[in-house]
Amino acid sequence: MSVALLSLRNATFLPLFTARIVYLKAIPKMPQTRFSSKTQIPTSLQQNPGDENDSGSSTAGIRVYLRKKRAKKTVETITTKEIKAEEPQQQAVQLSSLPDIEDFAYGKKCGYSYSIQAPENWEIVLQGIRKMRSCEDAPVDSMGCEKAGSSLPPKERRFAVLASSLLSSAIQRLLQNGLLTPDAIDKADEATIKDLIYPVGFYTRKASNLKKIAKICLLKYDGDIPSTLEGLLLLPGIGPKMAHLVMNVGWENVQGICVDTHVHRICNRLGWVSRRGTKQKTSSPEETRESLQLWLPKEEWVAINPLLVGFGQTVCTPLRPRCGICTVSDLCPSAFKESSSPSSTPKKPRSK
DNA sequence: CTCCCGGGGT
DNA sequence: ACCCCGGGAG
Numbered sequence: 001m002s003v004a005l006l007s008l009r010n011a012t013f014l015p016l017f018t019a020r021i022v023y024l025k026a027i028p029k030m031p032q033t034r035f036s037s038k039t040q041i042p043t044s045l046q047q048n049p050g051d052e053n054d055s056g057s058s059t060a061g062i063r064v065y066l067r068k069k070r071a072k073k074t075v076e077t078i079t080t081k082e083i084k085a086e087e088p089q090q091q092a093v094q095l096s097s098l099p100d101i102e103d104f105a106y107g108k109k110c111g112y113s114y115s116i117q118a119p120e121n122w123e124i125v126l127q128g129i130r131k132m133r134s135c136e137d138a139p140v141d142s143m144g145c146e147k148a149g150s151s152l153p154p155k156e157r158r159f160a161v162l163a164s165s166l167l168s169s170a171i172q173r174l175l176q177n178g179l180l181t182p183d184a185i186d187k188a189d190e191a192t193i194k195d196l197i198y199p200v201g202f203y204t205r206k207a208s209n210l211k212k213i214a215k216i217c218l219l220k221y222d223g224d225i226p227s228t229l230e231g232l233l234l235l236p237g238i239g240p241k242m243a244h245l246v247m248n249v250g251w252e253n254v255q256g257i258c259v260d261t262h263v264h265r266i267c268n269r270l271g272w273v274s275r276r277g278t279k280q281k282t283s284s285p286e287e288t289r290e291s292l293q294l295w296l297p298k299e300e301w302v303a304i305n306p307l308l309v310g311f312g313q314t315v316c317t318p319l320r321p322r323c324g325i326c327t328v329s330d331l332c333p334s335a336f337k338e339s340s341s342p343s344s345t346p347k348k349p350r351s352k
Numbered sequence: 353c354t355c356c357c358g359g360g361g362t
Numbered sequence: 363a364c365c366c367c368g369g370g371a372g
Contacts, residue, residue, distance in 0.1 A: 166369095201368055202357055209370095239370045261368070285369090318367075319361095 118295040119272050121331050126300070128328035129311050155224050156181060159217065161250035162225045162232075165242045166206050170197040182223045185214035209237035229255050240286055248302045257296070258305040259289040262312030267292055269316065269334040 152160060160180050164171040173196045174180055179188055194207040213235050217225055225246065226232045232243040245258040257263070264285040267273045273282050273291035282288040296304065308316075315322050321338060329335035 199359085201359075202370090204357070205370090237370065241369065 119270070122270075122272065122296075125270060125328045125331050126307075128331075129307060132315060132327055133307055133310050152180075158225050158246075158250040159223075162213070162238075162242075162246050163210065165245050165249075166210060166237065167197050167200050170200045170203075173197070182214040182217040185210055186218055206237065209235075212236045213238075225250065227251055227253075240289070244289075245305070248305075254298065254301050257289050257292055257301045259285040259292070260305070260309065261285065261318070262309045262316075263292075263305060264288045265318060266308045266312055266316050269321070269332060271333045272296075 150157065159182060160171070160175075163174065163180060163185075167174065171180075174193075177196060179185055179193070179196065185193065188211075190207050190211055193210060194203055197203050197207060197210075200206060216235060217223055220226075221231075226235065229243050229247055232238050232246055233240070238246075240256075241258055241260050244256045247253050247255050248258060259267075264282070267288050268281040273288045274280055275282055275287065275291075282291055292304075293301070312318070315326050321334075323329045323332070323335045326332070326335070
């Protein structure tokens with residue numbers, strides 16, 4: 001209970017120093033235990049034009065989200081003792097001398113037999129997937145949000161990126177109808193938007209979310225989109241996956257990997273990610289993101305998403321992956337393990 | 353974890 | 363007739 005209160009009061013510091021505490025503790029002891037891998041957080045508190053009121057109500061909102069999504073992980077893993085024992089300011093000083101996450105992503109590099117190591121042959125596998133992808137033409141290539149509104153001025157382009165991350169394929173139709181600015185969407189009839197984005201899943205909800213988002217952008221961000229992860233997460237219908245995508249592509253400010261179900265699935269099949277301290281599969285995209293970020297060099301963080309999404313759409317499909325045509329199947333621990341006949345249990349043994 | 357919603361597959 | 367897919371919300 002005091003933990004929760006404490007974390008609330010210190011919410012501004014919490015993102016910064018919780019991650020640090022963990023590293024401080026993790027490195028010298030090098031247990032293969034926990035690593036709070038919130039590597040995307042540290043760069044957070046950048047100022048945001050439309051966000052002056054950050055010190056006011058919006059941080060409360062952030063806290064709510066953070067409490068839900070993060071408190072479980074940080075406050076749970078970090079005991080009261082640890083929080084009380086260390087002063088945030090000291091943490092900040094010591095932290096600056098710590099290596100960047102990438103620097104000890106390859107454990108040996110720092111001289112620790114660190115439990116977080118890049119999986120063997122990952123570069124070969126990645127290169128193989130790139131090669132397969134260069135031949136295939138996956139849906140993601142034609143309708144990914146990466147090039148949304150590339151011809152627009154920055155502010156409009158960012159809004160287009162945000163909108164297209166929601167709508168993917170239907171974005172062109174909105175464009176054709178001049179509905180890619182916050183004002184236009186705010187004024188447009190919700191039913192109109194609904195019809196325009198129709199084939200997209202959840203189109204009713206997305207239409208209403210889009211209108212709400214447009215309004216928020218107008219009111220709070222001067223027609224731009226939020227420039228922080230936290231701000232994006234506050235938008236209705238925007239969760240971690242979309243928020244990271246928009247940060248990466250819209251702001252070119254890489255704070256984390258955009259992990260969707262394809263990335264989640266494929267990383268687990270390849271054995272690239274695992275639950276902390278175990279070899280078990282990760283059970284959620286967020287967990288996958290954390291695990292993947294621990295070793296994948298940051299230069300790859302943006303490209304990994306379209307790469308694996310396309311791979312997942314064409315080769316490494318959710319059901320009946322086409323291991324036969326996959327050129328890296330010999331390096332994949334899961335190759336040919338998921339039977340193509342529905343009769344034999346499609347579910348894999350969960351744990352062991 | 354379940355639910356949302358609708359299209360598509362089996 | 364189911365069941366699966368998706369990202370977020372609760």
